[in-house]
Amino acid sequence: MRTKTILQNYLFVLPAFLIFSIFYIYPFYKVFTLALCQWDGIARFDFAKNFIGLRNFIELFQDKIWWSAMLQAGYITLIALTFQNALALGLALACDRDMKGGNIYRVIFYLPPVLSEVVAGLVWKWIYDGNYGLLNYWLQNIGLSNLVTDWLSNPKTALICVAIIHCWKGFGWGFIIFLAGLQTIPRQLYEPAKVDGASSWQMFKSVTLPLMVPVFILVSILTVLGTMQVFVLILSMTGGGPGYHTEVPVTRILASMVGSSRFGYACSQGIMFGAVLLAVSFVQIKLSKYMKQA
Amino acid sequence: MKGQYRKVCLFFILSLFTVFLSIFLASCGPQAQKKEQVKSIKIWHWMSDREEAFLELARRYEKETGVRVNFELYAPSDAYTQKVRAAAQTNTLPDIFGILGEKRYFASFVKSGYVYDLTEEMDRDMGAWKNKLFVKALAVNEFEQENSFGVKPGIYGVPIDVTNIQMLYNKDLLRAVGADPSNPPKTWKDLIEVNKKLKANGVHGLVSGWGEIWMIDCMASNYAFNIMGKDKVLATIRGEVSYTDPDWIKVFDLFREMRDEGLLASGIVTMVNKTAEQLFANNRAAFAFNGSWCVNVYKGMNPNLNYGAMLPPQVSDKYPMTIWGGAGSSFMVNKQSKDVQPAVDFLKWITDAPQQIFLSKEAQGLPSNKYSLKDMPMVLSQFASAMDNTTHPNVWGVSEFPAVIEAFNKGIQYIIIGEKTPEQLAADIQAVKEREMAKKQ
Numbered sequence: 120m121r122t123k124t125i126l127q128n129y130l131f132v133l134p135a136f137l138i139f140s141i142f143y144i145y146p147f148y149k150v151f152t153l154a155l156c157q158w159d160g161i162a163r164f165d166f167a168k169n170f171i172g173l174r175n176f177i178e179l180f181q182d183k184i185w186w187s188a189m190l191q192a193g194y195i196t197l198i199a200l201t202f203q204n205a206l207a208l209g210l211a212l213a214c215d216r217d218m219k220g221g222n223i224y225r226v227i228f229y230l231p232p233v234l235s236e237v238v239a240g241l242v243w244k245w246i247y248d249g250n251y252g253l254l255n256y257w258l259q260n261i262g263l264s265n266l267v268t269d270w271l272s273n274p275k276t277a278l279i280c281v282a283i284i285h286c287w288k289g290f291g292w293g294f295i296i297f298l299a300g301l302q303t304i305p306r307q308l309y310e311p312a313k314v315d316g317a318s319s320w321q322m323f324k325s326v327t328l329p330l331m332v333p334v335f336i337l338v339s340i341l342t343v344l345g346t347m348q349v350f351v352l353i354l355s356m357t358g359g360g361p362g363y364h365t366e367v368p369v370t371r372i373l374a375s376m377v378g379s380s381r382f383g384y385a386c387s388q389g390i391m392f393g394a395v396l397l398a399v400s401f402v403q404i405k406l407s408k409y410m411k412q413a
Numbered sequence: 414m415k416g417q418y419r420k421v422c423l424f425f426i427l428s429l430f431t432v433f434l435s436i437f438l439a440s441c442g443p444q445a446q447k448k449e450q451v452k453s454i455k456i457w458h459w460m461s462d463r464e465e466a467f468l469e470l471a472r473r474y475e476k477e478t479g480v481r482v483n484f485e486l487y488a489p490s491d492a493y494t495q496k497v498r499a500a501a502q503t504n505t506l507p508d509i510f511g512i513l514g515e516k517r518y519f520a521s522f523v524k525s526g527y528v529y530d531l532t533e534e535m536d537r538d539m540g541a542w543k544n545k546l547f548v549k550a551l552a553v554n555e556f557e558q559e560n561s562f563g564v565k566p567g568i569y570g571v572p573i574d575v576t577n578i579q580m581l582y583n584k585d586l587l588r589a590v591g592a593d594p595s596n597p598p599k600t601w602k603d604l605i606e607v608n609k610k611l612k613a614n615g616v617h618g619l620v621s622g623w624g625e626i627w628m629i630d631c632m633a634s635n636y637a638f639n640i641m642g643k644d645k646v647l648a649t650i651r652g653e654v655s656y657t658d659p660d661w662i663k664v665f666d667l668f669r670e671m672r673d674e675g676l677l678a679s680g681i682v683t684m685v686n687k688t689a690e691q692l693f694a695n696n697r698a699a700f701a702f703n704g705s706w707c708v709n710v711y712k713g714m715n716p717n718l719n720y721g722a723m724l725p726p727q728v729s730d731k732y733p734m735t736i737w738g739g740a741g742s743s744f745m746v747n748k749q750s751k752d753v754q755p756a757v758d759f760l761k762w763i764t765d766a767p768q769q770i771f772l773s774k775e776a777q778g779l780p781s782n783k784y785s786l787k788d789m790p791m792v793l794s795q796f797a798s799a800m801d802n803t804t805h806p807n808v809w810g811v812s813e814f815p816a817v818i819e820a821f822n823k824g825i826q827y828i829i830i831g832e833k834t835p836e837q838l839a840a841d842i843q844a845v846k847e848r849e850m851a852k853k854q
Contacts, residue, residue, distance in 0.1 A: 160498050161521040249680040250692070252615070272680040274830050358624050362827045363681040377491060379815035380518060 153204040161380070175387035185388065189395065195282040195367070196346040203286035204338055207293030212323075214294075215301040223299070232291035239392040243284045247271050248354075270355050274364045281356055281365050287348055292345075293338050301327070301332030309388030336407035343399055347392075367393045424829075426462035452755050453481035455507035457500075459493035460742060461486060466557065466775035470768055480755055484544075501527050506610040506747045508756040512570070515815075516807040519554075520562035522745070523569050529746035532567035534757050535614050542644075543568070549800060550575040552783045552808040553740040561811050570743040571760045572781035574814025575774065577738025577796055577803045578631055580726070581701040584719045584815060587670060590614045590699075597723045602669070604700075608676045618676035620693055621702035626822035630668040631737045632702055632725070633825060637664045637726050638804065650811045652850050656821075656842040665835035668828045682826045694718055705796040706741070707775035722795040738803025739801055741778065753819060815843060 144319060154176070158171035214224050232241065249269030258266050270280045304327060311320045350369035353359060357372075359366040368388065376385035398408045418708050427432070441740065458467065464486050471613035487493045500506045506527060522528050535543040535551075543734045544549065554570030575756045584594035590610040593605065598604040608618045621849040623629050637646050641660035648654045649661070678684070678698055693701040694714035701707070702725070711718050746756045762768060767778035770787055779797055780786065786797055805813065813821075820842050827833035833841070 157516070159521050161501060161518060162500070162525045195484075241672070247722055250678065250697070269680045272683045272830065274832060277683070355682045358685070360626075360823075360826055360831065361830045362823050377494070378819065381815070 131350065150386045150389060156383040159380040160376070160381045160382040168356035169383070171383070176391070178384065179387050179391055184363055184366065185368070185371055185391075187363060188368050188371045190391075191278060192347045192364065192367040193350055195276065195285055196343055197344050198279075198282045199286055199289060199346040200339060204293050204342060206286070207290045208297050209288075209340070211301055212327075213296050214298055223296075224306065228294050229291040234288070235354045236383055239284065239288055240352045243280075244271065244356045247280055248271075248408050253314050272361050274361055275366045277361060277364050281349075281353055285346065285352055285354070287342035288352065289345065291355045292341065293317070296334060296338050296341075297331075300331050302329050312410065317345045331405070331411055335412070340400055340403050343403065344396060347396055347399075425737045442518070452479075452752060453483060454509060454756050454759055455485065455753055456509040456744070457485050457493070457497065458511060458742075458744075459486070459488050459490045459513070460776075461488045462627060462706075463772065463776045466772055469775075470609065470763060470771065473768075474759060474762060478758075481581040482759060482760065489842055495826055501525065504749060506748040506749070507748055508752050508843075509744050509760065511744055511748065515812060517562060517812050518805070519569070519746075520556070520564045523556070523564050524562075526636060526748055528569045528749075529748040529753055530565070530567045530569060530572065531757065531759075533748065534761075535568050540698045542764070545766075545782050545784060546572060546764060547781055547783050547800060548761065549738065549803050549805075549808075550740040550743075553805055554743050555808075557810060562626055570740070570745045571764060572740035572743045573763060573769075574741040575739065575779045575781050575800065576705045576741030577736050577779075577799055578628075578702065578704040579722045579799060580616075580720055581703055581707065581720050581792075581803070583693065583696060586616055586699040586719060586766050586805075590616060597721065598726045599727050600730040605670070605674055605676070607699070608674055608779065612675050617672070617678040617692065617698035618674075619680065619681075619702060620678040620698040621690040622684055622689045623681045624683040624685045626819075626826070628702065629684065629822045629825045630818060632670070632805075633664055633821070635725050635734065635736055636667055636728055637661070639732050640664055640729050640730040643735070643804070647809055647811055650809070650813045652846065655839075656846060657839040658834075662835045662839050663728075664704075665828060665838050668825050670827050670832065671834055677829065682829050683750060690714065691761070693720075704741075705779055705793065708790060708793050708796070719791065721791050722799070724799060734802060735804045736799060736802050737805055738800060739805040739808065740781065813814050814846065816849050817846050820845040 152166065152382045155165075155168065155172060157171045158169045158177075188310055205286070210224075210228055214228070215220055218224075246269035249255065249267075250271060254270065255267045258264065267277060270276050294385055308326050308330075309322055312326060343362055346368055347367075349367055350373075353365055354373075357365040359370045369392075372392070373383050375381045375388060404412070426719050431476075446682060456467075460467070464484070466483040471484055475481050490513055496504065497510055497512065500510075501522065509743075511527075519528075550572035551561050551568060554572060555568045556564040556566050558566045560566065567733075578599075582594070582597045587594040587597065587607065590613070592607050592610060598607050611618055611679075621628055621632070634646065637660075640663050641658075645654055645658075645660065649656060649658070654663075678689075678692065681689075689698075689701060690703065690710050691714060692698045693703070694711045696715075696718070711720070724734045724736060744760055746760065748752055750756060764782055766782055766785045769782040769785035772778070773780040773785060773789065777790070777793065779789075779793060779800075786794075788795065824833060824838040824841055828835060828838055
């Protein structure tokens with residue numbers, strides 16, 4: 120009877136296990152296998168014939184373009200972590216109050232994330248256009264002609280322009296999560312502070328901030344993971360150019376896989392990228408535990 | 414009660430089994446074989462601009478032969494490429510498909526047994542099929558004796574159109590700045606001179622989709638052929654000549670000169686070809702570097718555009734000006750298809766003059782059948798007349814390492830944005846080349 124129950128239990132778990140194996144374990148296994156091989160994605164895959172050991176990883180460690188792409192993604196992430204999340208928090212605090220038309224603001228702030236990234240990228244590319252872009256037109260009209268430039272082709276401005284649009288596109292997520300977090304804080308906690316004559320800043324610092332720590336952690340982890348993997352915006356705005364100035368890890372993986380047909384190398388890039396993201400998330404979780412205790 | 418329930422279940426299962434068995438047996442019967450006789454061919458393509466024309470040709474073919482042709486469109490070309498590669502891995506390639514990209518990918522498909530060797534078909538009846546196609550278009554689909562890819566010599570694809578990449582000039586803009594539109598610049602010096610006039614009048618010089626970096630490669634190799642000749646270019650690819658050779662530096666210096674002279678439209682390094690086409694079609698740039706497909710594109714964007722096509726102005730008269738060209742789009746027959754012969758027959762039919770004239774008219778492109786050059790627009794005729802000057806990396810017999818191609822193209826972008834000198838770029842490319850060669854050994 121007991122054996123029958125155990126068997127039944129396993130039978131119930133089997134579908135989930137099969138789905139998990141097919142869609143998670145097998146692809147992971149395949150990526151790891153391919154990372155140890157040199158394969159063009161066309162010829163029939165033969166592990167013994169294509170096996171090259173750790174050569175892809177050794178090459179990856181020496182690939183300056185890959186690491187500069189990683190740094191560039193890190194730069195965009197830093198901007199997103201600070202400015203994007205500050206904006207999201209500010210707007211969430213503003214919308215948390217009882218105000219007229221609050222819902223309209225919420226919808227407006229949440230619009231950019233809903234837009235297609237390709238469409239957003241192309242629209243902003245047009246705004247940034249050096250020849251006929253709206254930005255240069257406005258700058259000229261307000262007497263700032265000296266600032267007119269080819270925003271996306273100028274190596275000094277291309278990356279920051281992409282970062283700004285990424286923040287504009289992404290702040291809505293943070294806004295919604297922050298707003299949800301703020302609304303879970305009991306209003307009664309603010310009442311005694313108000314009675315004691317605490318200013319808005321003091322209430323924020325002493326009541327809101329400590330209670331929002333878990334939300335900050337969640338938003339920061341999501342921001343890091345989402346921004347490091349930024350890709351569609353870059354592809355539609357600059358294609359990684361000029362030169363390598365706006366290349367990020369995912370565009371490099373794509374270049375290896377589609378551009379050079381180096382599936383093995385692309386897989387090793389994917390594994391390395393995953394490992395870096397895992398390490399960053401691990402550090403964030405450790406930090407968050409420390410902050411909670413503090 | 415329980416027993417009755419079991420009986421009902423058993424009856425239901427048996428009925429289902431009987432139904433499925435009947436369907437299975439019926440499908441294996443003579444009726445099914447009869448259906449099999451109505452052949453159909455499946456073709457995967459990526460040419461969204463020709464979808465309607467293909468469907469019309471499929472209708473005509475079915476009417477003529479009774480063979481149904483199913484064209485399936487998968488666009489854009491990047492997605493198509495991935496689909497074909499994935500299908501190759503799973504043995505689900507259609508009867509006819511196209512292989513996009515460099516020749517080594519084509520070679521890999523052939524070596525893996527996915528592509529049918531058409532040599533015999535091409536040579537049949539004293540080469541009747543082969544002889545009606547443009548030699549240069551066919552060459553792209555051919556592997557010669559002792560090719561470096563290790564592919565058995567032969568013809569493995571059929572060009573359905575031809576293309577080449579040249580310079581376009583806007584006649585109205587040239588006239589407006591006092592240049593003679595009937596005599597566009599023939600030499601580099603002429604081009605720089607005309608550009609001075611354009612610049613003085615606030616008109617953009619050259620636009621091109623150099624954000625899609627292969628177009629940079631195309632222009633640079635045109636000038637490499639003009640400055641140092643084909644042999645030296647190929648020797649460089651083989652690793653016998655260094656990229657730091659003065660001739661290569663001369664090639665890279667042309668991009669520096671274009672930048673310094675203000676010949677390049679601003680933003681050209683991240684400009685996609687569609688944007689470049691819009692700028693040229695809207696009379697916002699005097700020159701464009703674009704392929705013969707542009708005739709159809711410009712017609713859609715501005716039917717009144719007054720322009721012509723010319724070879725890129727030559728820098729040296731030591732070697733002829735050579736442009737990229739050859740087969741625009743080619744189809745291959747799946748070697749593992751059950752319908753190889755019907756597929757070959759269809760390709761023979763589609764490359765016949767009536768179908769080629771129809772395709773050329775519908776898509777405003779150049780036909781691959783050399784007896785179909787009829788009633789073409791002026792600009793298209795100019796493109797057609799330059800076919801003798803064409804070459805293509807896919808016919809060189811050697812291919813450069815992808816890492817070197819990337820360093821080459823991205824490096825030229827660095828020259829345009831002023832972050833590298835031609836000498837620095839040459840040294841960088843050579844370093845990548847040596848690294849890749851060392852890896853190969």
